[in-house]
Amino acid sequence: MSSAEPVRNEVFSQISRLLENKSLVVTDDMPLIGGESVLDSMKLVELCLALEDKASEIGFEFDWTSDAAMSRSRSMFRTAGSLASEFISQMEAKK
Amino acid sequence: MIVVTGASKGLGRAICDRLIEKNINVFGLARNVENVPFYSASCDVSSYESVKAVAQQLKKDGVKVTGLVNAAGIASMNLAVTTPQSVAQKIINTNLLGTIYCCQLISPLMLRNRQGSIINFSTIAVALGLKGESIYAASKAGVEGFTRSFAREMADFNVKVNCIAPGPIDTNLLKGITAEQINKIVSQQIIPKQFKPDSVADLVELLMDSRSDSLSGQILHVGGA
Numbered sequence: 474m475s476s477a478e479p480v481r482n483e484v485f486s487q488i489s490r491l492l493e494n495k496s497l498v499v500t501d502d503m504p505l506i507g508g509e510s511v512l513d514s515m516k517l518v519e520l521c522l523a524l525e526d527k528a529s530e531i532g533f534e535f536d537w538t539s540d541a542a543m544s545r546s547r548s549m550f551r552t553a554g555s556l557a558s559e560f561i562s563q564m565e566a567k568k
Numbered sequence: 569m570i571v572v573t574g575a576s577k578g579l580g581r582a583i584c585d586r587l588i589e590k591n592i593n594v595f596g597l598a599r600n601v602e603n604v605p606f607y608s609a610s611c612d613v614s615s616y617e618s619v620k621a622v623a624q625q626l627k628k629d630g631v632k633v634t635g636l637v638n639a640a641g642i643a644s645m646n647l648a649v650t651t652p653q654s655v656a657q658k659i660i661n662t663n664l665l666g667t668i669y670c671c672q673l674i675s676p677l678m679l680r681n682r683q684g685s686i687i688n689f690s691t692i693a694v695a696l697g698l699k700g701e702s703i704y705a706a707s708k709a710g711v712e713g714f715t716r717s718f719a720r721e722m723a724d725f726n727v728k729v730n731c732i733a734p735g736p737i738d739t740n741l742l743k744g745i746t747a748e749q750i751n752k753i754v755s756q757q758i759i760p761k762q763f764k765p766d767s768v769a770d771l772v773e774l775l776m777d778s779r780s781d782s783l784s785g786q787i788l789h790v791g792g793a
Contacts, residue, residue, distance in 0.1 A: 515724045518676075518679060522679060525680075534624070534627075534628070538620065538672065538673060538676075
């Protein structure tokens, strides 16, 4: 297991915590924005705040206000997997 | 801590002075803060990166932000057809985009606490459709529309968002406007008198207080329109 794996699991766990349907399993391709999103916009903001806290615990600052975060086509919020990857990438960049 | 933009002069400064007088912690933002005698930082609200740097610093410092007053603004009293493109761009960038950037980047500091009050600034020129203020009014009409929608987005987080739309208040923003022009505008208000910055500060004080927690998404016209 890579060192990023526990962090990826933590991101998935934060998403899971906010799901209304608790029987859903968070997967890499679970959409977080758009028509098929499992989270409404308010839950998405809550997720960002939770990830900010998590990043702070780990020792870096999670930036969810960048252009890349907001753009629909390349947004980090496309899927649970893309969000986890961006979170890990920001963590590694700030090491 | 309440963040106030346009804190170096005019309405923004009067608002800061009032809040400080009421023992409220204020963080003033302005392009030039050399002569600002309270906690402040240089910030160009029309620059997303500049606002973002301030927001990141506040977050890093662990400042609990409970309010935001978007008082930074510029005006240009000209017919649209005689307004240079660069001036039109600057008015939209500062008044509309500046307000949007500050709301986008500073409100997350309030969402976390599920508490806050945001005050944007429009003008009575929007409601009255004043001649010679079309571009300025357009920028502020955008602020009003943004305020109404943004208020709904913030409501679930217990953050209220309102907009104050003053008539011609006695500040340096009116430099170059004749008394006759001011009187003409004032005469179109429901209360036909020119108000002082103190009247606006009164409203800010109220909107920052929990006594106004039932108000959000509202446009409050100073002088009435």
